[in-house]
Amino acid sequence: MRELRFDDVTVHFGSRRRGVTAVDGVDLTVPAGTVVGLVGESGSGKSTLARAAVGLAPLSGGRILLDGEPVPRRGRRPLRMVFQDPYSSLNPRMTTGASIAEALPRRTADRRAEVARLLDLVGLAAEQAGRYPGELSGGQRQRIALARALAGEPEVIIADEITSALDVSIQGTVLNLVRDLQRRMGLTILFISHDLAVVRYVSDVLAVMYRGRIVESGPAEQVLADPQDPYTRDLLDAVAAPVHSGHQADRGRNP
Amino acid sequence: MARRWAGVLRSPLGASAAVLVAAILVLAVLAPLLWTDAATATDTARISQGASAEHWAGTDSLGRDIFARVLVATSLSVRLALAATAIGVVVGLLLGTAPLLVGRRAGRLVTAVVNIAVAFPGLLLALFFAVIFGVGATGALFALGLAIAPAFARLTQTTTARVAGLDYVAAARIAGVGRFRVLFRHVLPNVAEPLVVNATVAAGSALLAFAGLSFLGLGVQPPDYDWGRLLGEGLGAIYLHPAAALAPGVAVVLAGLAFNLFGEALAKVLGERRPLERPVRRTAAEPAPDDSAMLVVEDLRVAFPGVEPVRGVGFAMDRGDAVGIVGESGSGKSLTALAVSRLVDESGEVRAERLSFLGADLRAGPHRRLLGTSLAMVFQDPMTSFNPTMRIGRQLAEVACEHQGLGRAAALDRAVDRLDAVRIPEPARRAAQYPHEFSGGMRQRAMIGMGLMGSPALIVADEPTTALDVTVQRRVLSLLADIRAADDVALLLISHDVTVVEQVCDRVLVMYAGRIVEDLPSAELRSRARHPYTRALLAAVPDMTTDRSLPLAVIPGRPADPAHLPTGCAFAPRCPLADERCTATEPDLVADDAGRRVACWHADIPVEVRA
Ligand SMILES: Nc1ncnc2c1ncn2[C@@H]1O[C@H](COP(=O)(O)OP(=O)(O)OP(=O)(O)O)[C@@H](O)[C@H]1O
Ligand code: SF4
Ligand SMILES: [Mg+2]
Numbered sequence: 001m002r003e004l005r006f007d008d009v010t011v012h013f014g015s016r017r018r019g020v021t022a023v024d025g026v027d028l029t030v031p032a033g034t035v036v037g038l039v040g041e042s043g044s045g046k047s048t049l050a051r052a053a054v055g056l057a058p059l060s061g062g063r064i065l066l067d068g069e070p071v072p073r074r075g076r077r078p079l080r081m082v083f084q085d086p087y088s089s090l091n092p093r094m095t096t097g098a099s100i101a102e103a104l105p106r107r108t109a110d111r112r113a114e115v116a117r118l119l120d121l122v123g124l125a126a127e128q129a130g131r132y133p134g135e136l137s138g139g140q141r142q143r144i145a146l147a148r149a150l151a152g153e154p155e156v157i158i159a160d161e162i163t164s165a166l167d168v169s170i171q172g173t174v175l176n177l178v179r180d181l182q183r184r185m186g187l188t189i190l191f192i193s194h195d196l197a198v199v200r201y202v203s204d205v206l207a208v209m210y211r212g213r214i215v216e217s218g219p220a221e222q223v224l225a226d227p228q229d230p231y232t233r234d235l236l237d238a239v240a241a242p243v244h245s246g247h248q249a250d251r252g253r254n255p
Numbered sequence: 256m257a258r259r260w261a262g263v264l265r266s267p268l269g270a271s272a273a274v275l276v277a278a279i280l281v282l283a284v285l286a287p288l289l290w291t292d293a294a295t296a297t298d299t300a301r302i303s304q305g306a307s308a309e310h311w312a313g314t315d316s317l318g319r320d321i322f323a324r325v326l327v328a329t330s331l332s333v334r335l336a337l338a339a340t341a342i343g344v345v346v347g348l349l350l351g352t353a354p355l356l357v358g359r360r361a362g363r364l365v366t367a368v369v370n371i372a373v374a375f376p377g378l379l380l381a382l383f384f385a386v387i388f389g390v391g392a393t394g395a396l397f398a399l400g401l402a403i404a405p406a407f408a409r410l411t412q413t414t415t416a417r418v419a420g421l422d423y424v425a426a427a428r429i430a431g432v433g434r435f436r437v438l439f440r441h442v443l444p445n446v447a448e449p450l451v452v453n454a455t456v457a458a459g460s461a462l463l464a465f466a467g468l469s470f471l472g473l474g475v476q477p478p479d480y481d482w483g484r485l486l487g488e489g490l491g492a493i494y495l496h497p498a499a500a501l502a503p504g505v506a507v508v509l510a511g512l513a514f515n516l517f518g519e520a521l522a523k524v525l526g527e528r529r530p531l532e533r534p535v536r537r538t539a540a541e542p543a544p545d546d547s548a549m550l551v552v553e554d555l556r557v558a559f560p561g562v563e564p565v566r567g568v569g570f571a572m573d574r575g576d577a578v579g580i581v582g583e584s585g586s587g588k589s590l591t592a593l594a595v596s597r598l599v600d601e602s603g604e605v606r607a608e609r610l611s612f613l614g615a616d617l618r619a620g621p622h623r624r625l626l627g628t629s630l631a632m633v634f635q636d637p638m639t640s641f642n643p644t645m646r647i648g649r650q651l652a653e654v655a656c657e658h659q660g661l662g663r664a665a666a667l668d669r670a671v672d673r674l675d676a677v678r679i680p681e682p683a684r685r686a687a688q689y690p691h692e693f694s695g696g697m698r699q700r701a702m703i704g705m706g707l708m709g710s711p712a713l714i715v716a717d718e719p720t721t722a723l724d725v726t727v728q729r730r731v732l733s734l735l736a737d738i739r740a741a742d743d744v745a746l747l748l749i750s751h752d753v754t755v756v757e758q759v760c761d762r763v764l765v766m767y768a769g770r771i772v773e774d775l776p777s778a779e780l781r782s783r784a785r786h787p788y789t790r791a792l793l794a795a796v797p798d799m800t801t802d803r804s805l806p807l808a809v810i811p812g813r814p815a816d817p818a819h820l821p822t823g824c825a826f827a828p829r830c831p832l833a834d835e836r837c838t839a840t841e842p843d844l845v846a847d848d849a850g851r852r853v854a855c856w857h858a859d860i861p862v863e864v865r866a
Contacts, residue, residue, distance in 0.1 A: 041726055041727060042695060042727070043694065043695075051425075054425075054429045055428075056425050056428070056429070076430065076431025077429050077430075077431060079429070080429060080430070081425070081426065081429055083422040083425070084422075085422060088421050088422045088423065089421075089422035089423050089426055090423050091427075091440070091441050091444075091445070092445065093444040093445055094440065094441075099423075102427065102430060102432055102436075102440070103426075103427075103430035103432075137813055148426065148430070151430070152430075167583045167584050167751060167814060168583070168751060168752070168753070168792060168795050168796050169583055169791070169792065169795050169809065169814065171795070171796075172795040172796070172807040172808065172809040172810075173809045175797070175807055176806045176809065179806070196799070197796070197797045197798050197799055197801065198797055200797070200799060200801075200803070201797040201801055201803055231726075234726050235726055237729075238726050238728070238729040239754075239798075
């Protein structure tokens with residue numbers, strides 16, 4: 001496992017004058033073997049940052065480094081991503097085993113055994129390798145997606161809202177799995193979610209993103225106990241007390 | 256997949272087209288073997304004769320049997336049509352997938368070229384190529400093939416572009432899968448169906464087009480003959496011996512039709528099934544006179560062929576009540592809400608012991624006006640609830656025009672006022688904007704504003720904040736709470752998120768497998784919930800105090816499948832307290848003195864005693 005570092009990363013969509021700057025000069029370090037949680041509202045640029053890391057979004061500025069080396073943009077990436085929607089992230093025409101095997105390095109000797117090992121790792125029986133995604137539940141698909149991300153021992157895993165499409169009863173299982181795998185294998189994970197409680201549960205370090213920028217980051221306990229940025233405080237207030245009418249004179253009136 | 260293809264044969268149209276296509280293909284192979292002699296035997300005694308018992312379609316100028324010639328010509332006609340289609344498909348696939356394989360800039364160039372070529376009429380293109388390649392079968396073949404290519408390329412481009420944007424393609428790229436493998440493993444198999452359908456239809460058109468070219472003398476040259484040439488030869492004497500022209504004509508039409516119909520039938524069976532769109536009905540004013548018991552639901556059942564996803568739900572609401580429904584997906588939350596607002600799909604059957612709203616029996620009559628004026632519905636995805644081509648203000652105003660008979664200007668004023676009421680800043684300017692210019696949270700507020708164009712007695716909100724993040728969610732929820740407090744509007748809030756319901760509602764209904772399994776005040780949810788499912792649900796969701804060093808509690812097994820419910824308690828397969836009684840008989844929903852209800856045989860086992 002290695003350290004992932006975003007160095008002044010900017011992602012701009014559209015032409016220079018019009019268009020949007022989805023990620024605006026982000027500096028963020030994910031130390032080796034830790035989980036960094038990234039929270040922020042929708043449209044704040046979390047997904048774009050994740051996609052930039054794995055080469056799915058073009059960088060307009062800055063660098064993304066693995067242990068100080070630029071991340072290769074072609075071929076096998078040392079970074080893997082797990083996506084939000086377990087229904088669109090697996091090819092419906094391929095067995096789950098084939099999907100996992102495809103992500104293995106070419107020189108892997110016994111691919112079947114390796115696929116079975118990965119399935120076992122995410123708590124599925126080896127027989128599941130022969131099934132198609134359509135026969136699996138959302139939670140099972142998300143486990144397959146995790147197994148695929150772990151194929152070939154990647155350096156870093158990026159998990160983008162991996163539980164938000166799942167039912168609460170299944171969300172817990174997937175979170176337990178992520179936590180367990182991380183501890184056992186010492187994975188480096190950038191864990192993205194809009195759900196503060198979920199991020200708090202899995203992360204060591206917390207980063208808060210707002211309108212394309214990281215507004216606050218630090219050890220999770222510290223950020224939660226003593227938030228510095230007003231947006232972080234808003235976020236914390238929002239998950240706490242019950243909603244009453246007339247509550248908090250609508251400070252979020254800005255569009 | 257194979258089953259879907261087989262579905263083609265089940266429709267009468269598809270079956271007959273398939274039989275016809277098969278017959279034509281068999282004929283194309285067998286006819287030259289069986290009837291070449293008959294087709295080439297000249298009989299100088301019978302030149303250019305009409306139909307007779309011996310020569311069903313008459314004879315030609317050399318005395319050859321025309322019927323046999325038509326049969327034998329099947330082979331060349333079909334082969335040429337298929338070859339032209341093959342050329343068109345291969346060229347089309349190459350052009351269509353090029354944008355995925357070559358770089359971005361070259362891809363854009365290819366796309367532009369294809370777009371220009373598509374705008375060219377196909378047959379004109381074919382004539383143009385026929386002139387270039389010279390007159391003859393080979394020239395015509397390439398001409399037709401290249402004429403088919405642009406449309407096919409465009410279809411390939413649009414379908415592959417859609418699939419190439421999906422997450423599993425991204426995942427494969429990240430894993431280092433090469434471009435060609437991505438194309439052949441991930442993209443093409445998932446666009447195969449529309450392409451096959453299109454190629455089949457193209458083959459039918461190629462058959463007709465080829466006959467046309469041969470007929471004009473631009474296609475097959477003597478001594479070879481296909482249907483087009485036979486048609487051309489027969490036409491000279493059509494008034495004397497109509498059968499000589501009719502036979503090849505009928506053959507062309509039949510074969511062309513067979514391919515086209517087969518393609519259509521394939522398209523119908525394989526055609527994209529679009530997800531059900533939920534109709535949205537809007538609201539306007541007119542408070543009803545009597546509202547002692549505003550909403551009464553008793554033994555509500557919603558059934559679809561083969562399943563009954565809602566199995567006897569009952570609850571009542573008064574003015575100003577806030578009731579939440581929680582449960583896993585598939586537990587019947589949304590259907591319950593849709594049944595109350597009479598929006599369940601046509602194919603669903605809604606039955607109830609009682610279903611009354613503001614004193615009116617919703618089971619009798621459509622009650623469009625009552626529901627249209629006194630009930631507001633807010634859906635999960637505010638983007639699909641608005642018409643993207645209409646300004647927000649106009650869409651809100653439309654409601655007031657329709658239900659309250661306001662003039663356009665007055666309705667628009669009201670719309671701006673309502674947008675202000677749901678705290679949209681600069682409402683006048685925002686009213687003139689389109690839905691895509693609103694952020695998710697603003698769209699959801701505008702949707703609520705639409706519900707407030709009148710003065711509803713009940714707002715039914717189905718996962719109104721699921722697509723929003725916490726801070727925006729908070730604003731939408733407190734807006735709903737405000738509206739409720741200000742006008743004594745009742746709120747039925749549906750969510751899979753227990754925390755949201757707990758924060759907003761006074762009462763919580765917990766649903767599992769189509770039934771209410773527990774009903775209790777939300778203040779007592781954490782302390783006094785008695786149903787094992789409710790407790791498991793609460794434990795499974797991490798909150799800001801969850802111990803990070805322990806694994807989260809999980810509910811084992813899978814959510815109940817409404818089509819295959821076990822006998823007895825539906826939760827039994829996942830329940831730690833389940834015993835024989837549970838698996839034998841389903842417990843009723845029983846109320847205690849305080850009005851809390853629970854459906855569990857072991858609800859009285861104190862929480863502390865459980866493991
Ligand atoms: N391909 C694109 N073209 C133009 N704009 C884009 C594109 N992708 C993202 N954006 C814009 O970039 C901004 C950030 O988007 P992004 O999806 O990264 O946010 P997010 O925080 O992940 O949101 P969510 O939590 O809803 O997934 C948004 O304003 C979005 O509209
Ligand atoms: S009735 Fe039995 S199986 Fe059902 S929830 Fe109660 S204890 Fe569990
Ligand atoms: Mg996102």
